[in-house]
Amino acid sequence: MTSGMRGRTGACVLLVALLLSTLVSLSLGRFSIPLKTVAAILLEPLFDIPAFWSNTEAQVVWAVRFPRVALAAFVGAGLALAGASLQSLFRNPLADPQILGVSSGAALGGVVGILLAGTGWPTICGSFAGGIASLALVFWLAGGTGAGRGSAVMLVLAGLVVGAVGAAGIALVKYAADPDNQLPAIVFWLLGSLAAADKKSLYVTAPPILFSAALILGLRFHLSALAVGEEDARNLGVPVRTVRLLALGAAGLATAAAVAVSGVVGWVGLVVPHLVRLSFGANHRWFFLNTLLGGAGYLILVDTAARTLVAAEIPLGALTALLGAPIFAVLLRRLRGKTDA
Amino acid sequence: MRLGNVVAHTFVQPNLYRRRGTACRAQGFIPFPLRPYRTIHAHTESLGIASLTPTYASFCLQSMKPKQFKCLRCSVAVFFLFSCAAGAALPEGTPVVLIDQNGREVKIPAKVERVATLVIPAASMVLALDQGAGRLVGIHPASRAEIVDGMLGRFFPESKKIRADVAGEGFAPNVEALLASKADLVVQWGDRGDAALSPIVKVGLPVLTLNSAGGGEIAAEWLRILGRGLTGREARGEALAEAFLATKGEIAKSVAQIPESRRPRVVYLYRRQGNAFQVAGGKTTVDSDIRLAGGINPASHLTAYASVSAEQVLAWAPDIVLLGNFDKDLKPALLFESALFASVPAVKDKRVYLYPRGGFRWDPPSQETPLAWRWLFALFHPDAPSAPLRGEIVETYRRLYGHTLNASEIGIIMRMIDNNDSLNYSKKFSH
Structure with a gap:
C-alpha cells in the first residue's frame, strides 16, 4: 500500500469513527433518553417525523449535548492541528501547544481578559494575544527553527520558561481579581472543562478554529516540506518566512480559541498527531486532515467519559493528561534512543 | 514583648483556669501596670530564670488593689501545688488563655483592642458582637465586599474603611499588613492548612482559629469563641449563640412532625457558566441546612460544590x-425563562428562590443563619405553621446590630424584587 492510499484509508476510517463517536456521545448523558428518541430528534429537522418525545428531551439533545459535542470536536481538532503544525514547523516531535507554553500563555491572556472585561469575547481575544505572544517568545528563546540537533531540548526548555511565566502571571491576576465575582469565574474557567458549553461558546470558538484549520490544511504541502528541512523547502520554492508566520499564527489562534472555551486541556496536540502518524503514516496530502478528524473524535470520546461516568464532571484536562502522559513517555524513550545512537 | 507574654503565661498554665474544657478568663490577673510588666519580662528572660526580681515583685504588689492581691495570693498558693516541681516561681502577667476551636491554647492580651480577621464571616460577627466597627482593624477582601454590598455598610459606615489587605488567595495571610494593622488578636481558619496559620503564629501574633467544616450551626460556636476573644463580649457571644441554637431546636422540632414523604427535593445552585452548574453536594453547610429545614438534597452524594x-x-x-x-447572573427569572428547565417541577411550580442577603449572605454560615433556617422552612413547608419571618428579621437585627429595619430594608434583604415571580413569595413574606 502506498503512503497515499494509507492516508486515504485513514481519512475514511477516521471520518466514520468521528461520526460514530458523535452519535454515541449525543445519546449518552446523565438525563437518560432512549437511543431511538435521540435519533428521531436528530433526524427531525431533515425528515418529517411526528414528535413522540418531550420538549425537555429535545432541549437536552439540542441545547445541552449538541453544543458540547460540537465544541469538543472543534477544540480537539484545533488542538491536534496546532500540535501537528508546530511539530512540522519546529521539526520537532515534542512540539505541542502545552509543552511550548502556548496554552499557559493563552490562559494568562484569557484571565487578563476576564479581569479587564469579563468572560466571552474578551477572554478569547486575551487568549489569542497571550497565545501568539508566548509562541513568539518560545520561537525567539529557542533560537528559531533551524537550531539543529539540540533544538528539541532548547524548545522544551523555552516552553518551560514561557509556561512558568504564564503560570506566574495567572497567579498574579488571581491575586488582583475581585474575590467575589472575578476570582471564581477565573478558577472555574482555568479548571479546563467543556462543561460550560452552550450555543454561545460554540459561536465564539467555531470561526477561529475553522479559519486556522483551513489555513493549516491549505499550507499542508509547505509544512510537510518544512518538516524535512528549511533548505530543502526553500529549494522546492516554499516561501519559508511567510509559511512559518502563517502557520504559527494559525496554531496560536486555534490554541487560543480552544483555551478560551475549555481552559487548559493538554496533551491532545501531542497524542493525536503521533497516533495518526503511527496508524496511517505521515503522507503530506492526508496527514493534517487525518489529524483534524482524529483530534475531533478523540476529544469527543474523552469528554463523553468526563461528563457521563459520574454525576459530577471529571476535569477534562485531567483525563487528557492521564491518557497523554504515557504516550509522551514512550516518545521520550524513543527520542533518547535516537540521541544515544 | 509578645514573646514575653507567652513566657509569662507558661507560669500561669491554663490548668488553673480551664474548667470542663472551656477557657476561662483570668480576669483576676490584670493587676500590673503595663510598663513594669513588660520590663519584668525583658529582665527575667535575659536572666533565663522563671522568677521575678524582688524589687519588681514588691512594686507590683504595692500597686495592687486588695481584691486583686487576694486573688493573686490564692492563685499563687494553688499554683505552687501544681508546679513547684517545675521550679517555677510567682505567677504573673496579664494575658488570658483561650482554647480555640482546634483545641489550641491562645494567649491573648487582657484587653483586646484591635482585631484582624481573615475568616470572611468573622468580620461581620465582630461587628455584630461589638455593634460597631471600633475594634476591627483588618479584614478579608471578601469581608469588605460583604460589608459594602450587604447591609452592614449601612449600619456601620465606618466599617467600609477597614483595611482589607490582610488576606490573599486561599486565606494566605499578609503578615506585614497584619503587623501594620497593629492587631492584638487575629482570627484565622484552623482547618485550611498550615500555610494559612503558621506565618501569623511565627511573628508572634495570637491567632484564634475557627473551623469551617460543619453545618450552619457551626456559626454559633464561632460567636461563642469570638465573644471570648473580644474583651467584654463573652456573655454577649454566649447569649447570641444560645439564641442561635434555640432556633435550631425549634426548627428541628417542627421538621420532626413532617413525614419523610412530604419533604421536598431541593437543589442549591451555587454558580452557573453556560450549561454547567455548581451545586451544593454533601459536606456543605447548605446541604446540612437543607436537611435541617426538612428538605432532601439529591446532590448530597457529591462532594462539596461539584x-x-x-x-x-x-x-x-x-x-x-x-x-x-x-x-450575580443567577436569578429565578433565568430559570423561569429557560426552555431547557421548563419541565423541572421547581420551575413549573415557580419554586425557585434567590437566597436573601443581609448582614451576610444567608447561604454560608453566619450570625444570620437562624434566619436562613426559618426562611428555608417556610419555603419547604408552606402549610406548616411558622412565625412571620419579617418580625423575626426585625427582632434578630435589633439583637445583632442594634438597628431597627424599615420595610424597604427588609425588602432588599429578602430580595423581594428578584423573587417576585416565585411562588407565594411576595404573599408569604410581605408582612
Whole structure:
C-alpha cells in the first residue's frame, strides 16, 4: 500500500469513527433518553417525523449535548492541528501547544481578559494575544527553527520558561481579581472543562478554529516540506518566512480559541498527531486532515467519559493528561534512543 | 514583648483556669501596670530564670488593689501545688488563655483592642458582637465586599474603611499588613492548612482559629469563641449563640412532625457558566441546612460544590431550586425563562428562590443563619405553621446590630424584587 492510499484509508476510517463517536456521545448523558428518541430528534429537522418525545428531551439533545459535542470536536481538532503544525514547523516531535507554553500563555491572556472585561469575547481575544505572544517568545528563546540537533531540548526548555511565566502571571491576576465575582469565574474557567458549553461558546470558538484549520490544511504541502528541512523547502520554492508566520499564527489562534472555551486541556496536540502518524503514516496530502478528524473524535470520546461516568464532571484536562502522559513517555524513550545512537 | 507574654503565661498554665474544657478568663490577673510588666519580662528572660526580681515583685504588689492581691495570693498558693516541681516561681502577667476551636491554647492580651480577621464571616460577627466597627482593624477582601454590598455598610459606615489587605488567595495571610494593622488578636481558619496559620503564629501574633467544616450551626460556636476573644463580649457571644441554637431546636422540632414523604427535593445552585452548574453536594453547610429545614438534597452524594451538567439538574427533577448569592447572573427569572428547565417541577411550580442577603449572605454560615433556617422552612413547608419571618428579621437585627429595619430594608434583604415571580413569595413574606 502506498503512503497515499494509507492516508486515504485513514481519512475514511477516521471520518466514520468521528461520526460514530458523535452519535454515541449525543445519546449518552446523565438525563437518560432512549437511543431511538435521540435519533428521531436528530433526524427531525431533515425528515418529517411526528414528535413522540418531550420538549425537555429535545432541549437536552439540542441545547445541552449538541453544543458540547460540537465544541469538543472543534477544540480537539484545533488542538491536534496546532500540535501537528508546530511539530512540522519546529521539526520537532515534542512540539505541542502545552509543552511550548502556548496554552499557559493563552490562559494568562484569557484571565487578563476576564479581569479587564469579563468572560466571552474578551477572554478569547486575551487568549489569542497571550497565545501568539508566548509562541513568539518560545520561537525567539529557542533560537528559531533551524537550531539543529539540540533544538528539541532548547524548545522544551523555552516552553518551560514561557509556561512558568504564564503560570506566574495567572497567579498574579488571581491575586488582583475581585474575590467575589472575578476570582471564581477565573478558577472555574482555568479548571479546563467543556462543561460550560452552550450555543454561545460554540459561536465564539467555531470561526477561529475553522479559519486556522483551513489555513493549516491549505499550507499542508509547505509544512510537510518544512518538516524535512528549511533548505530543502526553500529549494522546492516554499516561501519559508511567510509559511512559518502563517502557520504559527494559525496554531496560536486555534490554541487560543480552544483555551478560551475549555481552559487548559493538554496533551491532545501531542497524542493525536503521533497516533495518526503511527496508524496511517505521515503522507503530506492526508496527514493534517487525518489529524483534524482524529483530534475531533478523540476529544469527543474523552469528554463523553468526563461528563457521563459520574454525576459530577471529571476535569477534562485531567483525563487528557492521564491518557497523554504515557504516550509522551514512550516518545521520550524513543527520542533518547535516537540521541544515544 | 509578645514573646514575653507567652513566657509569662507558661507560669500561669491554663490548668488553673480551664474548667470542663472551656477557657476561662483570668480576669483576676490584670493587676500590673503595663510598663513594669513588660520590663519584668525583658529582665527575667535575659536572666533565663522563671522568677521575678524582688524589687519588681514588691512594686507590683504595692500597686495592687486588695481584691486583686487576694486573688493573686490564692492563685499563687494553688499554683505552687501544681508546679513547684517545675521550679517555677510567682505567677504573673496579664494575658488570658483561650482554647480555640482546634483545641489550641491562645494567649491573648487582657484587653483586646484591635482585631484582624481573615475568616470572611468573622468580620461581620465582630461587628455584630461589638455593634460597631471600633475594634476591627483588618479584614478579608471578601469581608469588605460583604460589608459594602450587604447591609452592614449601612449600619456601620465606618466599617467600609477597614483595611482589607490582610488576606490573599486561599486565606494566605499578609503578615506585614497584619503587623501594620497593629492587631492584638487575629482570627484565622484552623482547618485550611498550615500555610494559612503558621506565618501569623511565627511573628508572634495570637491567632484564634475557627473551623469551617460543619453545618450552619457551626456559626454559633464561632460567636461563642469570638465573644471570648473580644474583651467584654463573652456573655454577649454566649447569649447570641444560645439564641442561635434555640432556633435550631425549634426548627428541628417542627421538621420532626413532617413525614419523610412530604419533604421536598431541593437543589442549591451555587454558580452557573453556560450549561454547567455548581451545586451544593454533601459536606456543605447548605446541604446540612437543607436537611435541617426538612428538605432532601439529591446532590448530597457529591462532594462539596461539584460541577454538574444542566442535564444532571434535569435528571434530579428538584421540587425547589435555591439560587446562591455568589453568582450575580443567577436569578429565578433565568430559570423561569429557560426552555431547557421548563419541565423541572421547581420551575413549573415557580419554586425557585434567590437566597436573601443581609448582614451576610444567608447561604454560608453566619450570625444570620437562624434566619436562613426559618426562611428555608417556610419555603419547604408552606402549610406548616411558622412565625412571620419579617418580625423575626426585625427582632434578630435589633439583637445583632442594634438597628431597627424599615420595610424597604427588609425588602432588599429578602430580595423581594428578584423573587417576585416565585411562588407565594411576595404573599408569604410581605408582612
